[in-house]
Amino acid sequence: MGLISNLKNKFNANKQNESRNIPSRYEGIQQANLTIQREDGTEVIFYPKGVKWNITHSNGEMTKLVTGKIDIVRPDDTIFVDSGAPVCFEIPRDMSIEQAIQSGFLASLDYNGHFDNLNYNQYNVLGRLVIQNNNANIIPFTNAVSQKVQELNQELIQEREQKNLEIQRKQQLRREEEERHMQQVFAREKQEMEQRRENPSFVVRNQKRDHNNQILYSYQTVDRNTGKEIILGNVRKLAKDSQSNYVYEGRMQLLDNSVYHMRDELGYAVIFSSAYKLEQISETQNPELVDRISRLLTVNNLQDDKMAYLGQLDIEGNITRQLEQTLPEMQDYIRSLQRQYESQTER
Numbered sequence: 001m002g003l004i005s006n007l008k009n010k011f012n013a014n015k016q017n018e019s020r021n022i023p024s025r026y027e028g029i030q031q032a033n034l035t036i037q038r039e040d041g042t043e044v045i046f047y048p049k050g051v052k053w054n055i056t057h058s059n060g061e062m063t064k065l066v067t068g069k070i071d072i073v074r075p076d077d078t079i080f081v082d083s084g085a086p087v088c089f090e091i092p093r094d095m096s097i098e099q100a101i102q103s104g105f106l107a108s109l110d111y112n113g114h115f116d117n118l119n120y121n122q123y124n125v126l127g128r129l130v131i132q133n134n135n136a137n138i139i140p141f142t143n144a145v146s147q148k149v150q151e152l153n154q155e156l157i158q159e160r161e162q163k164n165l166e167i168q169r170k171q172q173l174r175r176e177e178e179e180r181h182m183q184q185v186f187a188r189e190k191q192e193m194e195q196r197r198e199n200p201s202f203v204v205r206n207q208k209r210d211h212n213n214q215i216l217y218s219y220q221t222v223d224r225n226t227g228k229e230i231i232l233g234n235v236r237k238l239a240k241d242s243q244s245n246y247v248y249e250g251r252m253q254l255l256d257n258s259v260y261h262m263r264d265e266l267g268y269a270v271i272f273s274s275a276y277k278l279e280q281i282s283e284t285q286n287p288e289l290v291d292r293i294s295r296l297l298t299v300n301n302l303q304d305d306k307m308a309y310l311g312q313l314d315i316e317g318n319i320t321r322q323l324e325q326t327l328p329e330m331q332d333y334i335r336s337l338q339r340q341y342e343s344q345t346e347r
Contacts, residue, residue, distance in 0.1 A: 034046045034048070034098065034101045034102075034106070036106060036107050036110050038110075041074070041075040042072060042073065042074050042075070043072075043073045044070060044071075044072055044073075044106070044110050044115055045070070045071045045072075045073060045084070046068055046069070046070055046087075046101060046106055047068050047069045047070075047071065047084060048066065048067075048068040048097050049066075049067045049068045049069070050066070050067065050068075051064045051065065051066055051067075051097075052064075052065045052066070052067045052088070052148075052152065053065045053148060054093060055090070055144070055145060055148075057142065061092075062092070062093040062094075063090045063091060063092055063093055063128065064090070064091060064092075064093050065088055065089075065090050065145060065148060066088065066089055066090070066091055066097055066100070067086070067087070067088045067123070067152065068086075068087055068088075069083075069084030069085060069086055069087065070084055070085050070087050070106075070115055070118060070124070071083055071084035071085075072115065072118070084120075085118035085119060085120045085124055086120075086122070086123045086124065086152075086156060087118075087123065087124045087125075087126055088123050088124075088125060088126065088149060088152060089105070089125075089126035089127055089128065089129065090127070090128035090129065090141060090145060091105075091128075091129045092129070092130070092131060095129075095131075100129055103129070103136040104136065105126075105129050105136065105138065106126075108138065109126060109127075109138070114126070122153045122156065123149055123152045123153055123156065125141060125146070125149055126138075127139060127140055127141065128140065128141055128142075128145070189256070190227075192227075193226065193227025193228060194227055195227075196222040196227050196229065197222060197223075197224055197225075197226070197227035200221060200222045200224065200290055200291060200294040201220070201221060201222070201285070201290060202219060202220075202221045202278075202281050202282050202285070202289075202290045202293050202294060203219065203220050203221075203282055203285075204217055204218065204219060204220075204279075204282050205218040205219065205220050205231065205233075206218045206264075210236075214236065216234050216235060216236055216264070217235045217278065217279065218231065218232065218233040218234070218235065218264045219231075219232040219233075219235060219278065219282060220232075221290075221293065221294045221297055222294055223254060223294075223297075223298050224294055224295050224298040225298055225300075226254075228254050228255060228256055229254075229255045229256075230252060230253070230254055230255075230294075230297055230298075231252070231253040231255060231261045231264075231267070232250050232251070232252055232270075232297065233250060233251045233252075233253070233263075233264025233265065233266075233267060234250050234251045234264045234265050235248055235249070235250035235278065236248065236249050236250065237277075237278075238337070239333060241273070241326075241327050241329055241330045241333075242327065242329065243275075243327065244275060244315075245273040245274065245275050245312060245314070245326075245327075245330065246273060246274055246275070246276075246277060246278075247271065247272075247273045247330070247333065247334070248271070248272055248273070248274065248278065249269070249270065249271045249307070249337065250269075250270055251264060251265060251266060251267035251268065251269060251270070252267050252268045252270045252297070252302060253266070253267040253268070254302075268302035268303070268304070268308060269306070269307040269308065269341055270299075270302070270307065270308050270309075270310050271307050271308070271309055271310070271334055271337060271338070272296060272297075272309065272310035272311055272312065272313075273311075273312040273313070273326070273330060273334075274293065274296070274312070274313040275313060275314050275315040276289055276292075276293070276313065276315075278293070281293050288317070292313055292317050292319070293313065295319060296310060296311055296313045296319050297310060299311075305342065305345045305346075306338070306341075306342065307337060307338045307341040307342070309323050309334060309338070312326055312330075323335070
């Protein structure tokens with residue numbers, strides 16, 4: 001490749017101007033890294049790994065095979081220390097790695113475009129550095145050293161396979177941990193829902209006034225079949241029939257977790273009647289009435305474009321789901337409200 005000593009000063013100047021300090025993860029080398037700064041701002045960074053073999057040639061000359069990685073870093077790139085293409089080169093045994101590189105060895109290779117098409121899947125053979133008449137030159141490897149490079153490539157394959165296995169092992173452990181965590185979450189939620197199902201409540205979450213100054217309540221209870229929480233929002237008392245059954249309308253949400261409930265004016269439109277005032281049930285927390293009202297509100301026939309009739313809770317505590325079994329006046333009133341709601345949703 002010819003004389004390379006004329007590049008030594010350029011390399012040393014770049015090394016002195018180097019502003020990055022990237023710790024090496026390779027053992028056996030004290031210096032952090034050796035860097036070539038190109039005119040376009042790109043950096044060629046050499047991460048030395050160490051001496052792989054000491055070699056004695058047939059003419060008695062003693063050398064050593066150095067391994068490491070070359071990383072090409074463009075301006076504003078993120079630098080990963082473990083990235084880079086594997087490289088190897090041969091230097092005299094009495095020369096340190098840093099001395100070899102400061103001689104201009106890598107700078108010369110980069111100047112001649114040797115690092116433009118690096119192979120990241122196997123070792124790139126950079127050649128052998130020799131000192132002849134006080135001049136540093138690069139010559140090809142001998143056949144014996146080339147065979148050693150094949151061993152390096154096999155080791156590289158094994159290292160990557162081992163690394164992939166380790167990554168897969170950690171991923172599997174992480175998946176198993178996540179699965180255990182989710183199982184614990186599901187078990188806890190199931191227990192909480194079972195406790196709610198067995199111990200229902202009927203409480204006021206909040207209240208507000210509409211534009212007519214009427215109080216709108218938001219209640220919370222539980223679905224007696226699933227244990228999920230029911231939010232009955234924007235509850236409005238509409239009327240009372242001749243048997244003192246109060247008619248209520250509101251918006252119902254069935255939730256796994258009440259933290260994520262929607263606004264009270266959203267949810268499914270529902271209408272129902274009760275011989276008991278809802279505010280009295282929530283105030284007294286009478287277990288029997290709480291049980292009855294929670295059962296009345298446990299339904300599965302909710303639709304987005306319909307005002308669902310939930311049923312009627314009478315003074316005896318019985319729940320009637322069929323609107324046809326209520327008073328004619330109740331039937332006419334509720335059907336009228338349902339038709340109004342459907343006509344509004346169709347607009």
